[in-house]
Amino acid sequence: MFDRVGVVNANGGWCWFQDERAVVDPATGTALIGSVASPAGADGGARDGDVEVTVVDLASSDLAATRAVLHAGFEADDHDTAAFWHRKDGRWVAVYSRHKTDEFTFWRVSEPNDPTAWGPEQSYQWSEHFGSEFTGRGPGRGVTYQNVHPLGDKLYCFARAVNDDPCYLVSEDDGATWSFGGRLLTREKVGYVNGYARYTSGPFPKESRDRIDRVDFIITEYHPRDFPTSIWHGYLEGDHLYRADGTAVGPLGRGIEDPTPRAEDLTPVFANGTSIDGQVMTHCWTADVGRDESGRIVALFTARTDDELGLDVPRTTDIPLPHALLRAELAPGASEWQVTKVGDAGAQLLPHETDYTGLGTIDPDDLDALYFSTTIDPRDGRDLGVHEIFHGTTADAGATWTWTPLTEGSPASNYRPIAVPGDPSRRVVTWFRGQMASSQQYETEVVLAVGSR
Numbered sequence: 001m002f003d004r005v006g007v008v009n010a011n012g013g014w015c016w017f018q019d020e021r022a023v024v025d026p027a028t029g030t031a032l033i034g035s036v037a038s039p040a041g042a043d044g045g046a047r048d049g050d051v052e053v054t055v056v057d058l059a060s061s062d063l064a065a066t067r068a069v070l071h072a073g074f075e076a077d078d079h080d081t082a083a084f085w086h087r088k089d090g091r092w093v094a095v096y097s098r099h100k101t102d103e104f105t106f107w108r109v110s111e112p113n114d115p116t117a118w119g120p121e122q123s124y125q126w127s128e129h130f131g132s133e134f135t136g137r138g139p140g141r142g143v144t145y146q147n148v149h150p151l152g153d154k155l156y157c158f159a160r161a162v163n164d165d166p167c168y169l170v171s172e173d174d175g176a177t178w179s180f181g182g183r184l185l186t187r188e189k190v191g192y193v194n195g196y197a198r199y200t201s202g203p204f205p206k207e208s209r210d211r212i213d214r215v216d217f218i219i220t221e222y223h224p225r226d227f228p229t230s231i232w233h234g235y236l237e238g239d240h241l242y243r244a245d246g247t248a249v250g251p252l253g254r255g256i257e258d259p260t261p262r263a264e265d266l267t268p269v270f271a272n273g274t275s276i277d278g279q280v281m282t283h284c285w286t287a288d289v290g291r292d293e294s295g296r297i298v299a300l301f302t303a304r305t306d307d308e309l310g311l312d313v314p315r316t317t318d319i320p321l322p323h324a325l326l327r328a329e330l331a332p333g334a335s336e337w338q339v340t341k342v343g344d345a346g347a348q349l350l351p352h353e354t355d356y357t358g359l360g361t362i363d364p365d366d367l368d369a370l371y372f373s374t375t376i377d378p379r380d381g382r383d384l385g386v387h388e389i390f391h392g393t394t395a396d397a398g399a400t401w402t403w404t405p406l407t408e409g410s411p412a413s414n415y416r417p418i419a420v421p422g423d424p425s426r427r428v429v430t431w432f433r434g435q436m437a438s439s440q441q442y443e444t445e446v447v448l449a450v451g452s453r
Helices: 127-133
Strands: 004-009 022-025 030-036 051-057 065-071 083-086 092-096 104-111 114-118 122-125 144-151 154-160 166-171 179-183 197-200 214-219 231-237 240-242 248-251 267-270 274-276 279-291 297-305 323-330 338-346 360-363 366-376 383-393 402-405 413-419 426-436 442-452
Touching: 004 030, 004 051, 004 065, 022 083, 022 426, 030 083, 030 092, 030 426, 030 442, 051 114, 065 092, 065 114, 083 144, 092 144, 144 197, 144 214, 154 197, 197 279, 214 279, 214 297, 231 297, 267 297, 267 323, 274 338, 279 323, 279 360, 297 338, 297 360, 323 366, 338 383, 366 413
Parallel strands: 338 366, 360 413, 383 413
Antiparallel strands: 004 442, 022 030, 030 051, 051 065, 083 092, 092 104, 104 114, 104 122, 144 154, 154 166, 166 179, 197 214, 214 231, 231 240, 231 267, 240 248, 274 279, 279 297, 297 323, 323 338, 360 366, 366 383, 383 402, 413 426, 426 442
16 A cells, blocks of 8 residues: 655654645645644754644655755644645745734745745734634734635635634735635634634645635534534535535624624534444544545544543543544535444543544545544454554445554554645655654654555
8 A cells, every 4th residue: 555654754743723734746746744843852952843844755765855944943832733735836835823822824935846945934913803802811812723725716724713713814816915804603712712623625636626616614612621512514615604405604704793603503413422333422523524526525523432521521631531533424415414433542642631532534535545543453442552543444434444554563653644635646644653742742753654546
């Protein structure tokens, strides 16, 4: 399946709420991988908090890589990973932000066909939009997670911003400049933040398509440690937000003071407390979503299984909270999602993050395939001791799976795989492996695997 596997960055990690964090450019045969260097990793004293892009020559036998720094010493936090967009003129746009420690979205534009050389950093300040609805936790606590997707003749950057709601910027010049677009959803605050969204603008490669007219997303209501979260789905088309059945929820372009829908106004994907295979699934969290040329949509999300502690889980606990990875599919023209369990994901990744897991990623060129990071062997239920990554395929919409290990016998865990989009002729997967103490302290290296289909 893969003929080359190698380390392409000795110090890097990422969160999973930015996209595209990694992309292949088939014209140049290179892969771009965004990551943030940790002070606990290799050369951490010199690279502490660097926002980086690793550019890999996919044709090279040793996966030769060049590392470019988008912002040195930005912030030691894996939530700050850049999202990338490939412009029609061959330039790349990298968009990134800190983890709720200021109110800016930053971006840089590369030289033509050279993602190792970048122009000056620019920024958009969200402060004026916080206004009377700012939560009052002090200035500089507002913006995180950048997701760049085309919609019609514009480019959108979805971010979590005002009131910790999903909001967005809009560019009419292919990412050269950005302006405020509106707020997508809102709600009263409970706990940490409002909703965790994953977005998709459909299949790659996008360069061959004149227009992308639809963006789908899945979202929770809150953070799963604060609320028994469910999963919801909506899509953007034209200038409106819709439910899966085509019912209009409301217009886009809402100002901060305008009435705005909630997650519950969208289509339910999966309800907290639902039983699958005899397990009660609670505290759901979005992991990935993709759409193919036929209009079929597939989503991945995690959930606790048989959680007897409910919301009484302490902020930090060593009590194992077992999780599962689940898969949801929406057939073309359907309005109800079909959900199946992929496999057991093991206990929480960190004592202070009760819903972190190794995660999974959908193959962007085959929605019936995925990669799954887990401590439980999906073939026989064995405890592996560390997170290993498995490639899974299904021929019956997720009811059964065929598994092949991508990693095995690893001395350290393998986390947060990304099936990298961009070139349908190749299989390209990246992940990071090592030791993780927190989102700010991790001793991990970025690995890339490449093979032909």
